Amino acid sequence: MAVVGQRHARHIIMPPPNLPPHSQHAILTAAVAVPYYQVVPPQDVQPDRPIGYGAFGVVWSVTDPRDGKRVALKKMPCVFQNLVSCKRVYRELKMLCHFKHDNVLSALDILQPPNIDFFQEVYVLTELMQSDLHKIIVSPQPLTSDHVKVFLYQILRGKSPPTMSKVLHRDIKPGNLLVNSNCVLKICDFGLARIEEPDECIHMTQEVVTQYYRAPEILMGAKHYGSGVDIWSVGCIFAELLGRRILFQAQSPIQQLELITDLLGTPSVDDMRTACDGARAHLRRQPHKPPSLAALYTLSSQATHEAVHLLCRMLVFNPKKRITAADALAHPYLDEGRLRYHSCMCKCCLNTNSSGRQYTSDFEPVCHQPFSYTFEEGLTSVRVVKEKLHKFILEQQQGNSVPLCLNPNSISYKSFASSQVAQPSELPPSPHAWD
Numbered sequence: 001m002a003v004v005g006q007r008h009a010r011h012i013i014m015p016p017p018n019l020p021p022h023s024q025h026a027i028l029t030a031a032v033a034v035p036y037y038q039v040v041p042p043q044d045v046q047p048d049r050p051i052g053y054g055a056f057g058v059v060w061s062v063t064d065p066r067d068g069k070r071v072a073l074k075k076m077p078c079v080f081q082n083l084v085s086c087k088r089v090y091r092e093l094k095m096l097c098h099f100k101h102d103n104v105l106s107a108l109d110i111l112q113p114p115n116i117d118f119f120q121e122v123y124v125l126t127e128l129m130q131s132d133l134h135k136i137i138v139s140p141q142p143l144t145s146d147h148v149k150v151f152l153y154q155i156l157r158g159k160s161p162p163t164m165s166k167v168l169h170r171d172i173k174p175g176n177l178l179v180n181s182n183c184v185l186k187i188c189d190f191g192l193a194r195i196e197e198p199d200e201c202i203h204m205t206q207e208v209v210t211q212y213y214r215a216p217e218i219l220m221g222a223k224h225y226g227s228g229v230d231i232w233s234v235g236c237i238f239a240e241l242l243g244r245r246i247l248f249q250a251q252s253p254i255q256q257l258e259l260i261t262d263l264l265g266t267p268s269v270d271d272m273r274t275a276c277d278g279a280r281a282h283l284r285r286q287p288h289k290p291p292s293l294a295a296l297y298t299l300s301s302q303a304t305h306e307a308v309h310l311l312c313r314m315l316v317f318n319p320k321k322r323i324t325a326a327d328a329l330a331h332p333y334l335d336e337g338r339l340r341y342h343s344c345m346c347k348c349c350l351n352t353n354s355s356g357r358q359y360t361s362d363f364e365p366v367c368h369q370p371f372s373y374t375f376e377e378g379l380t381s382v383r384v385v386k387e388k389l390h391k392f393i394l395e396q397q398q399g400n401s402v403p404l405c406l407n408p409n410s411i412s413y414k415s416f417a418s419s420q421v422a423q424p425s426e427l428p429p430s431p432h433a434w435d
């Protein structure tokens with residue numbers, strides 16, 4: 001099952017023998033002078049190095065000096081440039097600290113912030129994942145139907161109610177689905193996430209979701225949408241896992257909608273209920289298209305009846321008729337993925353000496369504390385967010401015997417400090433202005 005293991009091994013770089021002791025070249029160090037504290041030597045010999053650059057942060061692979069384990073260090077630079085960016089970071093940190101789910105990335109620690117007057121950047125430690133679904137899909141490594149099933153199972157498990165069903169991720173794409181060498185998958189990057197909005201009168205932004213994975217209701221200018229937008233993205237990724245290519249790879253939002261209607265056919269008037277007038281008029285001007293869902297069988301030899309049946313339930317134009325994460329998990333296509341995951345990959349079932357594998361009573365666990373957005377009330381200025389964020393980070397560190405900070409004397413510090421986030425041109429295109 002190992003997909004990323006061998007590839008990862010090629011990137012191990014041995015440091016030259018005359019390097020200073022580890023404590024001097026590691027980026028992370030203890031933030032306080034603790035007499036009994038000793039730096040634990042790293043469990044492997046990899047130097048700190050960059051592993052990913054997203055729209056909202058830079059990620060490095062580093063060693064935690066407290067236990068010698070490799071972890072991911074995410075730098076969120078220029079947090080307090082404007083109210084939108086600092087609220088996004090605050091929300092993402094809150095979510096990273098709130099979620100405790102095997103298929104959702106969570107924060108292990110946050111680096112100790114400086115005095116609030118010098119507080120400009122936020123650094124979060126998370127578990128280190130060796131790869132992501134995008135890298136795996138475009139790699140030459142074989143993807144068996146077992147892989148597809150166990151990946152899809154974990155994506156839906158991470159999205160399933162009540163853990164995440166009320167939280168709209170809004171940017172689920174292969175690059176945001178991290179995978180480790182055991183094929184364990186974790187959903188990450190909650191920078192765009194928000195809670196499901198029960199009031200249909202409240203307008204929500206359409207500036208979400210990388211275009212290829214954008215649900216038709218968002219493409220058609222719906223002012224309100226629900227967790228169906230994430231299921232649509234998961235459906236696109238399911239097809240991409242089967243076919244090893246992006247399902248709807250269009251150059252513009254209009255063409256994106258065209259590719260979708262080529263496959264699903266022209267939607268009915270009822271299925272376009274939430275669309276804006278301009279988008280509805282655009283589709284009405286187009287010649288009527290019949291559905292061509294049988295094309296999904298040509299994705300690959302793994303596109304069996306069961307696979308295509310589930311895929312067709314996810315790729316439904318009308319979000320109200322689209323399958324939910326919970327119902328998708330109950331689909332027979334995922335039975336093997338569930339079995340494989342809980343036989344050898346999960347943390348919830350245990351091997352015992354006497355009676356073999358002891359399975360959990362609840363394969364898709366319940367989150368008892370729903371995520372609440374009340375913390376966003378009153379965040380009216382950058383200064384207020386800065387103070388609350390500073391306080392929140394200090395609160396998170398209570399109970400940590402040794403808080404961490406950056407080591408400016410380390411050999412990697414300069415390149416870490418200068419690493420930047422994506423340029424605006426690399427960000428997803430804006431939604432189409434219909435009117």
Ligand SMILES: [Zn+2]
Pocket residue numbers: 341342343346347348349360363
């Ligand atoms: Zn389990």
